[in-house]
Amino acid sequence: MKKIHCLNNISKCGTDRLPQDYVMTDSVGEAEGVLVRSANMHEMELPESLLAVARAGAGVNNIPLDACAQEGIVVFNTPGANANGVKEMVLAGMLIASRDLIGGIEWCRSNADDENIAKATEKSKKAFAGCEIKGKKLGVIGLGAIGAEVANAAAALGMEVYGYDPYISVNAAWMLNRDVKHITSVDKIYQECDYITIHVPLLETTRGMINKEKLDEMKEGVVVLNFARDVLVDEDAMAEALESGKVHRYVTDFPNPKSAHMKNTIVIPHLGASTEESEDNCAKMAVKELVDYLENGNIKNSVNYPNCDMGVCQAASRVAVLHMNIPNMIGQITGILAEQGVNISDMTNKSRDKYAYTLLDLENVLEPITLQKLNAIKGVLRVRVVR
Numbered sequence: 001m002k003k004i005h006c007l008n009n010i011s012k013c014g015t016d017r018l019p020q021d022y023v024m025t026d027s028v029g030e031a032e033g034v035l036v037r038s039a040n041m042h043e044m045e046l047p048e049s050l051l052a053v054a055r056a057g058a059g060v061n062n063i064p065l066d067a068c069a070q071e072g073i074v075v076f077n078t079p080g081a082n083a084n085g086v087k088e089m090v091l092a093g094m095l096i097a098s099r100d101l102i103g104g105i106e107w108c109r110s111n112a113d114d115e116n117i118a119k120a121t122e123k124s125k126k127a128f129a130g131c132e133i134k135g136k137k138l139g140v141i142g143l144g145a146i147g148a149e150v151a152n153a154a155a156a157l158g159m160e161v162y163g164y165d166p167y168i169s170v171n172a173a174w175m176l177n178r179d180v181k182h183i184t185s186v187d188k189i190y191q192e193c194d195y196i197t198i199h200v201p202l203l204e205t206t207r208g209m210i211n212k213e214k215l216d217e218m219k220e221g222v223v224v225l226n227f228a229r230d231v232l233v234d235e236d237a238m239a240e241a242l243e244s245g246k247v248h249r250y251v252t253d254f255p256n257p258k259s260a261h262m263k264n265t266i267v268i269p270h271l272g273a274s275t276e277e278s279e280d281n282c283a284k285m286a287v288k289e290l291v292d293y294l295e296n297g298n299i300k301n302s303v304n305y306p307n308c309d310m311g312v313c314q315a316a317s318r319v320a321v322l323h324m325n326i327p328n329m330i331g332q333i334t335g336i337l338a339e340q341g342v343n344i345s346d347m348t349n350k351s352r353d354k355y356a357y358t359l360l361d362l363e364n365v366l367e368p369i370t371l372q373k374l375n376a377i378k379g380v381l382r383v384r385v386v387r
């Protein structure tokens with residue numbers, strides 16, 4: 001019986017796909033798997049039982065990736081599973097920033113009891129008029145799953161689209177519409193675009209990337225959209241730029257005490273991925289990754305360990321060793337197995353930055369003493385008998 005704990009509401013569409021011998025537990029302290037959306041795990045004590053965390057979503061800044069890796073806990077996310085949901089919100093954000101739909105709707109509500117509302121409308125509507133997005137320049141910073149979809153959709157709506165991503169993946173590059181101009185200097189976006197939207201992960205290198213210097217470079221009356229993470233934008237600098245009119249509208253999916261009070265800011269309560277479709281897609285993908293890891297030791301879409309796929313075990317036993325990426329680990333692991341008379345029928349070793357993963361199919365079931373010896377190798381973080 002494997003125990004799974006949900007730190008957030010996870011679509012039933014996904015949890016219904018857990019195998020029959022899995023149970024949901026209310027106590028994270030006994031869980032082997034955790035499913036999470038945006039809950040902050042940084043202050044959480046990581047239980048010894050925990051083998052894997054699956055983030056039903058893209059951003060993993062709420063999860064202590066390195067601390068998890070050190071404890072031999074594999075963290076997954078669900079790349080692209082909510083990209084369409086966010087893309088549609090970005091389009092909505094550009095439209096509501098361009099025409100004062102919110103002001104107009106509020107005006108109708110507040111004049112609802114006026115019998116002459118139809119006549120008053122024609123007099124008052126000029127206060128809510130705006131501009132069209134067709135023909136305007138859009139800069140997309142970060143051309144991953146979401147950025148690429150936003151760029152393509154905006155190009156289809158007739159915008160002139162510039163995309164910037166120094167680390168663009170081959171897949172994302174293939175997805176890009178040929179009308180999207182892939183540029184190598186982000187300054188062109190800051191200096192020339194009417195709309196700028198950011199779709200990068202929150203990392204130490206991206207924190208505060210939209211700062212006073214970049215805002216100063218931007219065109220007068222620019223619209224800035226942030227559906228990535230609030231702290232990517234220096235909100236003090238943004239507040240000044242909104243006060244002065246340099247930025248016409250700031251659209252953010254991340255309310256905080258500062259942004260919620262900011263002038264000319266359209267603040268949305270983190271709804272980018274809150275659609276039935278995105279929630280279902282994320283939950284299904286997260287559960288699939290979690291179950292494949294717990295059942296087979298396979299790793300797909302991890303953000304702290306390398307990918308590894310040996311299918312379903314056909315041997316007597318399968319053992320996973322999570323370890324530091326340092327010399328002579330394979331030598332020591334296979335040496336101990338040889339010393340104990342254990343024959344390896346298949347094996348994969350993969351590394352990613354500081355960490356590595358060795359998955360072994362064995363012709364024997366390991367004795368407790370062999371497991372003890374493997375665990376005692378310096379640099380081994382966890383030894384797991386998968387089967």
Ligand SMILES: NC(=O)C1=CN([C@@H]2O[C@H](COP(=O)(O)OP(=O)(O)OC[C@H]3O[C@@H](n4cnc5c(N)ncnc54)[C@H](O)[C@@H]3O)[C@@H](O)[C@H]2O)C=CC1
Binds near residue numbers: 168206273
């Ligand atoms: N508002 C919401 O509900 C949601 C927000 N997000 C946020 O959006 C972010 C992006 O999501 P995805 O597109 O799915 O991720 P992704 O990983 O597919 O794409 C991120 C892209 O950013 C690029 N990048 C990294 N550093 C960069 C830099 N300094 N300049 C330009 N590009 C850079 C990467 O090369 C990658 O192509 C997530 O990390 C998350 O924080 C994601 C989903 C929902």
Ligand SMILES: O=C(O)CCC(=O)C(=O)O
Binds near residue numbers: 037059060082270
């Ligand atoms: O689960 C959610 O609604 C948040 C989605 C998100 O921000 C992400 O996937 O990075």
